[in-house]
Amino acid sequence: MVNPGLVLDLVERVGATAQHGTVTVPLGEGGTDRLTATVTDWCARTGNELVEVRDRVATVRRGRSPDPIAELAPDLVPGTRLWMYTNFDCNLACDYCCARSSPQTPRRALGLDRVRRLAAEAGQADVSELILTGGEPFLLPDIDDLVAACTAVLPTTLLTNGMLFRGRRLDALLRMDRTRLALQISLDSATSALHDQHRGRGSWDRAVAGIRTAQDNGFRVRVAATLPYEQTHELEPFHRFLDTLGIAPGDQVIRALAHRGVADHGIELTLEALIPEVTITADGVYWHPVSADHDDQLVTRDIFPLSDAIAEVRSRFIEQRARSNAAAQWFPCA
């Protein structure tokens, strides 16, 4: 027999709670599945939300939790930007690389066929921008074909260390669509010392040269710096330097160093702390580009169809926000 008082308890306890507050209601006697179905049905009829059933106790929210997707700025909605790791190998071995990239890292290339299909499906899935990253994408012999597959569909940004713009790689760069492509080149400081300390001797000079090459050939260039969190407030000299390079203020991107990959320190970026940005690698779909080499933020191995992958990331984000909201309401102040 199903506990006949269950619905009475729900009405009484939820009714005495403020909007968006949660209450717990023991299921009482009867099969868990049947009683859970009763709570689910009652919540659906009355406009409330079953948060969870654990240890035969239902947690119910009065009203429905706010839609965390609707609360985000439009450009932060998961799936608005699609990140693709074209490869994981790199000509550098930066000591803070979140993707553990280096010359010895296996390539794990996404490949032209998958990039082409992802770009096509992105165009149908309300994605507004494609972002290609690595590793160092210019190590790929077909990087210009990958970029062309993307720029044919959506505005695209290509992340690079800017050090390889010579010979056939420069030729590949020059074949890219300047009207649809922005280059984001990594540069960590206004002078070579700090940059070279993390990224290798001589890398600052070559990166600055790469920025100038790209600019001279008509490309929009963003510069992204990765700095220890404690240094992210002393940026005036760096911005002044970037101004002299002709980098627009809005294209000067500063990122705090994350404790991910080979970095031995940095800010902790857990799944709960990150608004997801759908990220595709050869290995699957990840929560965020900073964690594309970390199983704790692997969402699914199934890259296709892309719309399902985006829906899965959004669904998990909604669940995660609901859990954190519930925890915030429960956590006692004293």
Place this chain on the structure above:
Amino acid sequence: MSKPLMVGAVAYTPNVVTIWEGIRDYFADTVAEMDFVLFSHYGRQVDALLDGMIDVAWNTNLAWVRTVAQTDGNCRALAMRDTDAVFQTVVVARSGSNLEGLDSLKGRRLALGSRDSAQAAILPVYYLDHSGPGADAVDLVRIDSDVGKHGDTGRSELDALRMVLDDRADAAALGINTWESIGREELMPGTFEAVWSSPTYSHCNFTVLPAVSEERTAPWLDLLFAMDWDNPEHRPILEMEGLRRWVPPVLDGYTSLFDAVEEQGISPRW
């Protein structure tokens, strides 16, 4: 700019704050700004209306009847929820009880809600007298929880249902809103069934005294009636307050309660 219209409401649940903040925000920056004052029970609210502390009282049907009695009818009802115009009392028994209609309650135990609840106590007695075997022919079990809030919390009705479950009563009298909130017969099949439903009657309304002119209330009413279920900004407030649209008051719907209050000797004051 004129002073904001002060609306009184009874805080029978914490959600009342959310509801009235939402309604206040809806009127903000309009020609009919309002604010609200919450009271612990309807007696205090109607006293505040009579004292001029508030301009409008969001009254239950019993609070309306008592306001009419204390002002000799010198008060106006401005509006009500669509659900207030078709309120009902439902008598509920255990499934399979074979009870049907008010006459089947003769000699049975009927659990009533708080004595100041029109839907769960006053009108059930009225209908037993006028459409059933008479209240004296039924063993009335009264549950006076949350007196002062006129049954708004629904707690006494839930307690009445628990008495039926525990076989301490054969049937319980509920407002249609409580019957809906437990999912009628559908959510717990085999548990409860409706034995009888009353004719429709009126429940809450916004009440004002003559001191508050129609010139002041008309713009406010125009905006109130303009709240739109299909507008996503208005919808949450309407859902929480339990209506789809605000409607003009149906005054005929209070006749049964006026008669019941007189017949049962219920005080016009508190």
